[in-house]
Amino acid sequence: MTQDQLQHLWADHLAGEFTTKDVEFTLSTMVDDASVNHMPVNTGGKGKDELRVFYRDVFIPSWPDDLAMTPTNRVMGDSQLVDELHLRFTHSKRMDWFLPGVAPTNKLIEVDMVVVVQFRGDKLACERIYWDHAGVLRQVGLLK
Numbered sequence: 001m002t003q004d005q006l007q008h009l010w011a012d013h014l015a016g017e018f019t020t021k022d023v024e025f026t027l028s029t030m031v032d033d034a035s036v037n038h039m040p041v042n043t044g045g046k047g048k049d050e051l052r053v054f055y056r057d058v059f060i061p062s063w064p065d066d067l068a069m070t071p072t073n074r075v076m077g078d079s080q081l082v083d084e085l086h087l088r089f090t091h092s093k094r095m096d097w098f099l100p101g102v103a104p105t106n107k108l109i110e111v112d113m114v115v116v117v118q119f120r121g122d123k124l125a126c127e128r129i130y131w132d133h134a135g136v137l138r139q140v141g142l143l144k
Helices: 003-019 023-028 047-062 133-139
Strands: 030-038 043-046 068-076 080-090 108-120 123-131
Touching: 003 023, 003 047, 003 068, 003 080, 003 108, 003 123, 023 030, 023 047, 030 047, 043 047, 108 133, 123 133
Parallel strands: 030 123
Antiparallel strands: 030 043, 068 080, 080 108, 108 123
């Protein structure tokens, strides 16, 4: 795939997660043995069966209504891309993929994330997402 095609596929994947919130469409952008790992807390899944449950029950319904996601940088390779994103939202919903076991704090969170996306053929194969988890814990009052 060309870099433009990779970017288009990534945009479709994100639209499935955040705009239409369509689990099956999101999964259709991925290879059968795809993996997602939120590295600071080791959440996500491997394979479409695990990812279906993860997206449907944990990830997609957890996003607060006031989410603002701002891209800050993108680096492209032949079969991967790296996005840097700034997120701002109120922790008004349980987000076990992000803050496992933490009830909503109603605190404003601002966090920069780095998303490493690898492709295989014409689908996403792997996502690894990184952020400063200690900084998030400070913002919700769980770490001084």
